Amino acid sequence: LASSAASDVYKRQIYMAAKEISRLSAHAGKMIEAMKNAIEKRNITDIRDKYVDEHDKVKELQNIIVDFITKLISSGNLTEKQAEQAAGLMVVSNNIERIADRCDEVDGLYKKILDNGQLLSDAAIADLTACMDMTEKLFSESMNAIITGDSETPDKVAADRKKIRKLQRQAGKAHLARVKKNTCVRSLTAVSYTHLRAHETLANL
DSSP states (O other), X not given: OHHHHHHHHHHHHHHHHHHHHHHHHHHHHHHHHHHHHHHHXXXXXXXXXXXXXXHHHHHHHHHHXXXXXXXXXXXXXXXXXXXXHHHHXXXXXXXXXXXXXXXXXXXXXXXXXXXXXXXXXXXXXXXXXXXHHHHHHHHHHHHHHHHHXXXXXXXXXXXXXXXXXXXXXXXXXXXXXXXXXXXXXXGGHHHHHHHHXXXXXXXXX
């Protein structure tokens, strides 16, 4: 009976961890949306502040979740199934942290552009926004698959990953075409490509 009671305690703790992962994913979704809006609206201060706020919430909550799950696993009291569940939640949490890091990279690149007194063209903004729209869709689909266990979603995610890679290639070519027409600044080429690669990396997480 004591063993059964202990198992129930850990089951509830794993459930709590899963609920926190769900809350973490909600903040991550808001973070991605805020970053897209900051780029689309040319980094208006209050919009970027919203991104920074959500980003900080993601990092803080992720640290708490990792610490909690690590203690669960290291207790040595989980059943094999519970240990697998806890390890799976850890992977999801770590992937969301990596998404936050990539978003930070994108935000930093865009801030660098603005700090240098440069602006992306409307066409470049549209290309980046299209990539962000697909990134949002991918993240939503992936988290839905994890939470609901939907077996069909992975196929949708794979198809959308191909779409975002195609968008990334098209955006890169479009930028070079605009540079040749002097409608985009050549000095932004390296930053633009790094920007687009960061979005592709987001899609691969």
